[in-house]
Amino acid sequence: MPAKPVPAAPPAPAAVRLSPRESACLHWAAAGKTSWETGRILEISESTVNFHLRNASRKLQVRGRRAAVAAAIRRGLLHPVTA
DSSP: OOOOOOOOOOOOOOOOOOOHHHHHHHHHHHTTOOHHHHHHHHTSOHHHHHHHHHHHHHHHTOSSHHHHHHHHHHTTSSOOOOO
């Protein structure tokens, strides 16, 4: 009787590289800051913050800032923020 083939392991997630601005925006999102507040802190516009958060979400293959923060922490791209 032939042996059953062993199922292949799921592919490892591709390496993700976040830009410094994407990482900074995720950091402040993890700290609970709004896009407006993050923009004031980083001296960029609110829409630019949203742009960087959308790019980070796309790279991490998630939807939304909370999911992006969680995915970045899981992958070791962002350290958990404590208050």
